[in-house]
Each structure stands twice: as C-alpha cells, then as structure tokens.
Amino acid sequence: MACTGLAQAQEPATGNKPGGIVPRASPEQFELAFWNSIKDSNHAGDYEAYLKAYPKGRFAALAQARIARLRAPAQPPAAAQAPAQAPTPAPAQRPQTAQSPPAAQPPPAAKPKPPAAKPASPAIAAARARASGEIRDCQSCPVLVSLPAGTFTMGNNASDPSERPAHQVVIDAPFAIGKFEVTVQEWNACVTANGCARIAQADAGPTAPMRDVSWEDAQQYVKWIGLVSGKPYRLPTEAEWEFAARGGSAAPYWWGDRMAAGKANCKDCGQPWHAERPANVGSFGANGFGLHDTSGSVWEWVADCWHNNFKGAPNDGAAWEEAGCRQRVIRGGSWREGAAYMVASTRFKYDAGVRQSQNGFRVARGF
Known part of the structure; x- marks a missing residue:
C-alpha cells in the first residue's frame, strides 16, 4: 500500500467496531485488522508475525523496514565537548529508555535467607481450595x-x-x-x-x-x-x-x-x-x-x-x-x-x- 493509504489504517473505532481488529468477511479486512493491531508496536516479533501470515501483504515492505530498524544496534551518543580550560562537568542524568538502560549497580549485601515455609499437606491445601471456591490441582x-x-x-x-x-x-x-x-x-x-x-x-x-x-x-x-x-x-x-x-x-x-x-x-x-x-x-x-x-x-x-x-x-x-x-x-x-x-x-x-x-x-x- 502506498504511504497515503496508511492514513486510512486508523485506530479501532468505538461503538459497533466498524474498523479495527474485529473481522469482516474479506481477506483484505483481516489483513488490515492484523496490521492495525501492531502498527504502533516496538516489538520486532509483531512484524515478523505479520510477515508470516502475509508474506506478500500490502504492508510487507514496511514491516521489513520496521524489523530492520528495531533490530539495528543502538548508536552511542556523541561525547559532549567540555569548554576550554574548564573542569569537566558531572555527567547529566538521563531518563531511562529502552535504548539506554541504567548502568549496572553493585548488588546489595546479601541478607540471611528466612527459613523456608513448610508446605501445607495435600489435605490442608484441598480444604483451603474448597473454602475459597477455587481449585488448584x-x-x-x-x-x-x-x-x-x-x-x-x-x-x-x-x-x-x-x-x-x-x-x-x-x-x-x-x-x-x-x-x-x-x-x-x-x-x-x-x-x-x-x-x-x-x-x-x-x-x-x-x-x-x-x-x-x-x-x-x-x-x-x-x-x-x-x-x-x-x-x-x-x-x-x-x-x-x-x-x-x-x-x-x-x-x-x-x-x-x-x-x-x-x-x-x-x-x-x-x-x-x-x-x-x-x-x-x-x-x-x-x-x-x-x-x-x-x-x-x-x-x-x-x-x-x-x-x-x-x-x-x-x-x-x-x-x-x-x-x-x-x-x-x-x-x-x-x-x-x-x-x-x-x-x-x-x-x-x-x-x-x-x-x-x-x-x-x-x-x-x-x-
């Protein structure tokens, strides 16, 4: 689909769901619904799933481009130039993002482990499940x-x-x-x-x-x-x-x-x-x-x-x-x-x- 066509792939509408993920009878609507569900994703696997389902789909080229972009190695930021004959300032704090994870911190000192709780007997576990109206096999x-x-x-x-x-x-x-x-x-x-x-x-x-x-x-x-x-x-x-x-x-x-x-x-x-x-x-x-x-x-x-x-x-x-x-x-x-x-x-x-x-x-x- 040409880039102008992407403007038509809107978010799911409210009411009786005239346009989003809920399907219509044609294959084209199913493909469009699939694309609408992933088009804003930051996960390469979503676009790979689209390509598996629609290897020659209308959004195939765009899906491949997004996979390439998401899998590209992150570029390190350029080092800031310090003013001449001035002390180097302390590094600024940067917000954490998916591309720039926080620096690893040393692990805290180990704490003594509390004694392990004694597991309940099967009879007690079954009684608790019955009392709560739940089942756990x-x-x-x-x-x-x-x-x-x-x-x-x-x-x-x-x-x-x-x-x-x-x-x-x-x-x-x-x-x-x-x-x-x-x-x-x-x-x-x-x-x-x-x-x-x-x-x-x-x-x-x-x-x-x-x-x-x-x-x-x-x-x-x-x-x-x-x-x-x-x-x-x-x-x-x-x-x-x-x-x-x-x-x-x-x-x-x-x-x-x-x-x-x-x-x-x-x-x-x-x-x-x-x-x-x-x-x-x-x-x-x-x-x-x-x-x-x-x-x-x-x-x-x-x-x-x-x-x-x-x-x-x-x-x-x-x-x-x-x-x-x-x-x-x-x-x-x-x-x-x-x-x-x-x-x-x-x-x-x-x-x-x-x-x-x-x-x-x-x-x-x-x-």
Missing part, C-alpha cells in the same frame, strides 16, 4: 474456578457480523476454567520441565499474563499441565469461554450495558494502563463468576476453528472443529484495544502457528 497448576452447567445467549446481533446470529447455547455439564490467564511464572514452570518452548518476556514479571504464544504453544502447555496434574486440561471451547466471560450477565459488558472505567485493562479503560505491556493478572476486579481479565489484558486462544459467523454453530457448548483447520479463534480483546472491544462477544482469529505479542490464553478442564 498441583503446585504448578493455575488456579481454577468451577462453573455450573447453564444456558446463555452467545453472540451479539447488534455488533460485528462475525458475532451473529445470537443463539442459545446449553452448557450441559460443569467445568473449571482459569481464574486468571496463564502467567509468565506458570509458563516458565513448563519451560523448566522441558514441556514448553522458551519465549522471552523481558519486560514482564512473574504475574504478568504470558503472551506471544501461538495456539500450538498453548496446546503444549495444556498437555504438560495435564500430565503433571493427572487431570484433563485443555483450552476452553469458544462457547465455554463466552459463558465464563459473561459472568452470568446477558449485557454487552460483563459489568453492564455501558462502558465503565476501572473494569478492564484497555487503552480507554482507565488505570493501571501502559502502552507497552498488559497489567499483571488480577489488577482489575473479577466478573460475576470470579474470573479476572476476560475483557482486555491479552487476547485468549480457545479450542475452536474459526468460522466467519455463528450460522450452524453447535448449541451444546462443544468446540466447533473441522478437518485441517489452521485458523483458530481468539477472544476478549487486549490492553492495546479500545473500549468497544471489551464486550463479551468480541472475537477474532489467527493462524494456529503465529506468535503475536497480544495473544495469550487461560486453561480449562472437565470433571
């Missing part, structure tokens, strides 16, 4: 919330065509789903056990949501955690995910009919918010089922193949699969999107092998 396992069977209306006839038609779905058996998205710490436990790929999260602490993972990466994690716990872990189906994300509400947002500040991690949702990374899991309140960050934070992979709408979708909560499926569904929006993407019905797709810095997941399992 093993030390490395994510905390789960048990949800009952139920009936709900999936989709949204007033929103994007991909979310139509709204239809009744019966979740006919209880299931458990992650209270939070899988965190960096939880992912790294799988890496240490050689069950998952090592994926750098240089700017993320242990309780940040794990991101830049593909659908295939997420499958490796649920396979590993299933072996560790002895439980049938998997990704939630798209129907289970929306049932859980709504938290028992039929409104567009899990908290009601209108956008409200402080409910989700997005660029229009209030603090805490940072353009470069999502907030730590649980930084915002839980929905009616006790789940955090189902709106915003990171897009979440689910089990289903992508379909352009819900015509012919199963109504029993099962995953909508088909042979040879490569396009998989992601749900919930991310911290980079605006308020219009926080509705519970928002959905999009990616290739199962693509890693993108806005994409993460939460786990589920049956009983």
